Amino acid sequence: MSLYALQKLLYELNRNPAVQEAFASxxxxxxxxxxxxxxxxxxxxxxxxxxxxxxxxxGQILMHFAAWRGLAWDEYIxxxxxxxxxxxxxxxxxxxxxxxxxxxxx
Amino acid sequence: xxxVFAAIMSHGPGMTAxxxxxxxxxxxxxxxxxxxxxxxxxxxxxxxxIVIAAEHFANFFMNNMPAYCIGMxxxxxxxxxxxxxxxxxxxxxxxxPDLSRRxxxxxxxxxxxxxxxxxxxxxxxxxxxxxLTPRFDLPVIPVNINCQGPPLTPLHRAYEFGIAxxxxxxxxxxxxxxxxxxxxxxxxxxxxxxxxxxxxDREFLRRWLRNDRVALTAYSxxxxxxxxxxxxxxxxxxxxxxxxxxxxxxxxxxxxPIPIFATSGFAAVMDVGGDGADAxx
Numbered sequence: 120m121s122l123y124a125l126q127k128l129l130y131e132l133n134r135n136p137a138v139q140e141a142f143a144s145x146x147x148x149x150x151x152x153x154x155x156x157x158x159x160x161x162x163x164x165x166x167x168x169x170x171x172x173x174x175x176x177x178g179q180i181l182m183h184f185a186a187w188r189g190l191a192w193d194e195y196i197x198x199x200x201x202x203x204x205x206x207x208x209x210x211x212x213x214x215x216x217x218x219x220x221x222x223x224x225x
Numbered sequence: 226x227x228x229v230f231a232a233i234m235s236h237g238p239g240m241t242a243x244x245x246x247x248x249x250x251x252x253x254x255x256x257x258x259x260x261x262x263x264x265x266x267x268x269x270x271x272x273x274x275i276v277i278a279a280e281h282f283a284n285f286f287m288n289n290m291p292a293y294c295i296g297m298x299x300x301x302x303x304x305x306x307x308x309x310x311x312x313x314x315x316x317x318x319x320x321x322p323d324l325s326r327r328x329x330x331x332x333x334x335x336x337x338x339x340x341x342x343x344x345x346x347x348x349x350x351x352x353x354x355x356x357l358t359p360r361f362d363l364p365v366i367p368v369n370i371n372c373q374g375p376p377l378t379p380l381h382r383a384y385e386f387g388i389a390x391x392x393x394x395x396x397x398x399x400x401x402x403x404x405x406x407x408x409x410x411x412x413x414x415x416x417x418x419x420x421x422x423x424x425x426d427r428e429f430l431r432r433w434l435r436n437d438r439v440a441l442t443a444y445s446x447x448x449x450x451x452x453x454x455x456x457x458x459x460x461x462x463x464x465x466x467x468x469x470x471x472x473x474x475x476x477x478x479x480x481x482p483i484p485i486f487a488t489s490g491f492a493a494v495m496d497v498g499g500d501g502a503d504a505x506x
Contacts, residue, residue, distance in 0.1 A: 123287060130286050134305055134345060178414025178455070179281035179373060182238075183347075186310040192243060199416045213375070213455045216416045223412075224419025224484035 122175050122211050124153045128163070129176060133183045168195060169202025175211025196225040227395050230269035230402035231470050231495040232262055233433070233463045234356075236278060237413070238348040239486035241312040241355055246485045255490035258479040259356040262492050266357055269499060271402035273321040273364040274357070275328075275390065277466060278349035279372035279407040279459040284341065291339035292378040293386055295332065296367035297325040303346025313351050321364035324399055328366065331393035336386050353406045370465060372407065372458040380442040383461040387468020394469070405466035407459030410452065411488040417454075419484035425452050426480055426489045429460060433493060434475040436467050456488065470495040 128150070131138045142149045150163055162170040168185045172178075185195040200220050209215040244252065266274070283305040285291060298320045308315045322342075329340045346354075350367055370386070371377060378386075394401040409429050410422040432440040441464050449457040467475075473495045480491040 126282075127286065127288070130282050134283060177282065177373060182414040183281070183306055186307045196416060196418060203416060213373075213450075214415050217412065217420070217454075218417060220416035222420055223415075223417045224487070 121154060121156050121159060124155055125159045125163075125171075125174065126176055126180055128153045128155070129171075129180045129184045133180065133187065139187070169198040170206065172199045172214070173202050173206045173209055175209055175214075177212055178214035193225050196223065226398060226400065228391060228403055228469065228497045229271055229400045229499055230266050231404075231466055231473075231497050232266070232493065233405040233466050234259065234262065234353055234492045235408070235486070235488050235490055236349045236352045236406035237411070237486045237488045238306070238311055238352060240352050240490070241348075242310055243485050244312070247483050251481050251483050251490065255479055255481065255483065256356075258492050261478065262494070263357050263359075265494065266402055269402055270400055271363065272399040273324055273366055273401055275366045275368055275394075275401060275403040276350050276353060277368040277370065277390075277403065277405045277462045278353075279462050280349050280369045281347050281373060283345045283347035284343075285369065285371065287374045290371055290374050291369070292371050292382070293336065294339040294341055294369045295325060295329050296320060296344045296365075297322055297329060297340045298342045298344050301344050301346050301365065301367065304351040305345045305347045311348055311351065313355050316361055318346065318354070318361045319364045321366055324364075324397060324401075325366050327397055328390070328393040331396045332386075332389045335389035335392070349406055353404060357404065370461045372461055377446065377458060378461065380444060380461060380464055383464045384438055384442055384468035387465035388471055390465065391469035391471065403466060403469055405462040407462045408453075408457060409460060409463070409489055409491065410454055411456030412454035413456045413487045418487045420454065421482040421484060421489055422453055423482050423489065425457075426482075426491065429463075430477045430480055430491065430493060433463060433467055434477055436470060436472070436474050436495070438467070438471070441467055466495065470497060473497060
């Protein structure tokens with residue numbers, strides 16, 4: 120259930136400018152609207168894109184979110200690679216890395 | 226009347242966002258092929274274009290996920306992504322609400338579909354339109370097939386949905402073009418982005434150009450995930466265009482891996498007869 124809530128928050132942030140503005144002015148208040156685990160809250164609080172990837176956020180949601188948070192393409196890919204090295208494999212969802220995250224265009 | 230134009234093409238955001246980083250030896254002929262596709266589309270003199278895309282959580286979420294949804298709005302806004310990131314300015318794109326309504330009604334003879342009078346376009350629609358209708362002036366009817374949140378519609382249903390779309394277009398007097406976007410093999414939005422299974426792509430397109438319904442729908446999702454990545458689930462959009470052109474065969478105009486685009490750059494057309502096909506020849 121919690122991964123669902125985490126993805127719901129990012130989905131709303133990705134598509135709704137009003138939620139984006141609320142997030143920018145009072146991030147904690149927005150986070151409090153979703154039933155998240157402590158680990159998920161920490162990742163959102165710290166813009167930890169790599170950790171969000173490990174937690175299983177759908178890659179399409181996370182790619183848009185990372186762009187909105189200002190990560191350049193290479194930084195975004197690197198954040199996922201670094202998180203794999205730090206935290207181990209992706210814990211849920213469809214977007215698990217293959218080949219231990221090696222290869223690719225970046 | 227019957228479809229005046231039917232094609233499939235890739236829609237990776239890298240095609241606009243990272244175009245400058247692609248190898249010109251592959252990128253330039255790919256973009257030239259897309260210009261040829263645009264010419265063929267224009268020569269077919271469409272009144273509207275149906276874009277069957279696999280969207281990426283721009284509109285639909287797992288709180289209420291339709292397997293199939295057809296847009297019925299007066300207009301649409303896009304891209305939902307940061308325009309500076311996608312390199313496509315945000316704009317309003319005209320819809321075709323009356324035509325949409327008639328098509329939805331006819332499709333329902335065969336397939337249960339959702340419809341939506343609000344819809345924001347993401348790269349799955351915006352990137353193809355930026356090449357095919359760069360003035361964004363041709364009325365658009367967006368169609369989504371859920372390729373992101375399992376359970377996903379089976380491939381044989383995607384083909385059946387395409388048949389329903391083709392019949393619906395035949396039932397209206399307007400000249401309708403249809404384009405399917407997405408796929409083929411890719412591992413997008415992962416550390417492996419840029420991994421491409423070229424042999425799998427070519428085999429899929431061989432099945433597509435033959436419009437081989439049995440072969441096109443023979444992949445299991447387990448096989449697709451293993452051999453073509455989670456991005457491979459988007460073949461549903463391409464299969465539905467084959468369904469819309471049941472009995473017709475096609476031609477592949479371009480297919481080459483372009484890793485920084487995260488997929489093969491590809492473009493293929495179905496022979497629907499008429500002016501568009503003449504221009505394509």
